[in-house]
Amino acid sequence: MLQTALLATRLAVRDALRAEFGGAGSSSAGVRGRVLVAVSGGADSLALSAAAAFSAVREGFTVAAVVVDHGLQAGSADVADRAAEQVRSLGIDPVLVRRAEVSASRSRRSGPEASARHARYAVLAESAREVGAVAILTGHTRDDQAEQVLLGIARGSGARSLAGIPPRRGLGDGIVVLRPFVRAEHGITRAVTAAACREAQLEAWQDPQNSDRAYTRVRVRGAVLPLLERELGPGVAAALARTADLAREDAEAFDAMVEEQIEEIVEHAEAGIAVSAGALAANPAALRHRIIRRVAEAEFGSELSREHTLAIAALVTHWRGQGPIEAPGITVSRVAGRVEFTRRAGSPRGPAASARVADGAAAMEE
CATH class of the missing domain: 1.20.59.20 (Chorismate Mutase Domain, subunit A)
Structure with missing residues (x-):
């Protein structure tokens, strides 16, 4: 069976690494350093892990991963352990499991989603330094980008917000965050990452918070974007992602x-x-x-x-x-x-x- 979704994710990782580090690299893993994959256990990060295990090694990198457990739900430690087990089955080593400490005071000030994101990136930066990674890969997709643009419109916060999720950002200490699925020319969607997991025989975790309408992003994902697709026709998410690219250039x-x-x-x-x-x-x-x-x-x-x-x-x-x-x-x-x-x-x-x-x-x- 032709594994088209897995191939698309592999190409996205390869292209992101070449854009950042140049060239086709070396067939010898580790010659160009190590990349760290951020893993939650969901389809996006598992598909990214599988793609990195294939493409990054062929570009001359070794691959490590860190499973971030926010500890916000019962059984989260078990979810993290299961995700780590699947990532190890791909040949990735080391695979760290780290707990992100979400600040209650920060949650009150800026909301639980922003607080969790802050804690997550602190763990990612610390883990990257621990394993000596030159880049962190995250599994944000074109759908995430479309949602981010809509949230930026709702906030009325200008072109920088409309630019959405950057395909690349620096964290300092020579470490960069790369988002291959956002950067991909045609964008990698959640449908593609789910298909890639099926092709790689990986079992993705379904985060119950992704259906909790208490979160603004969930309402955008489950109600606003589908409504726009129904009323305006298919392709709205792709158009919003293109808007982010244009706004970022400006x-x-x-x-x-x-x-x-x-x-x-x-x-x-x-x-x-x-x-x-x-x-x-x-x-x-x-x-x-x-x-x-x-x-x-x-x-x-x-x-x-x-x-x-x-x-x-x-x-x-x-x-x-x-x-x-x-x-x-x-x-x-x-x-x-x-x-x-x-x-x-x-x-x-x-x-x-x-x-x-x-x-x-x-x-x-x-």
Whole structure:
């Protein structure tokens, strides 16, 4: 039987590794380092494990895996052990099983899904360092991408959010996260990963939380996307994924422009950071607003809302002598033709990265 789904997932992994590390590599496993597969036990991560066990080795890498147990459901340890057993049957070694500690306080602040994601990536980064991996592979699919774009639209949070799940992101220490199924030219869907598991004779776990309508993403997956497909016709998920690709290209271009501008117009002031009001005014609104947000985030760890961004921009475009703008963790004033950002007295926000704004700041992702 022709294993078309398994072949598609293998090609996606191969292409992602070649895009990141170049060339066809070596037939000798380990020559180019080790990759770490993130495993939950679901069809997406098991299909990714099977694909990596085949393609990564042929590209000159050894393969390790880590099964992340969030401990949020009864029997989760058994699910993790079963997933690890299946991954080992593919010839992957070592296979780690690690518990992700989900912070209750973070869950209250940002929701259980965001808290679990934060805990998961902390485990992934630690595991990658433990096994000496140069890349972490995750099983996000085109369907995940479509859902992310819809959630971004619902939040009204701009082009960066519409860019969805990036196919690649850096974690520091020379480690990158690669999402081969998102990057694949035609996208790998959940239907493909489920078929790949059947072809590889792997038994995927069905996470009950994936049908719990208390989660916004589940409602998007189970109700919103199917409704759009029925009313607008098939292909909506693919179109949303293409939208993410286009938005990401635009966002990356804007990011490059912002970095160039920041190097030229940002300087350190006695009490913080100053930006030339004239230089800001000379930029179109899209760049001006990005520069303002980047300065606030990179130097002060302040994530500005749309309202705060517009209020600060008004110090440039509608200057009538108005007083300082109080934003999360910072005070922004116009002084002698400059817009000055200072840390607000008593602000609980600590310093952001020690790198100067002019050295560039990591672009926001999801």
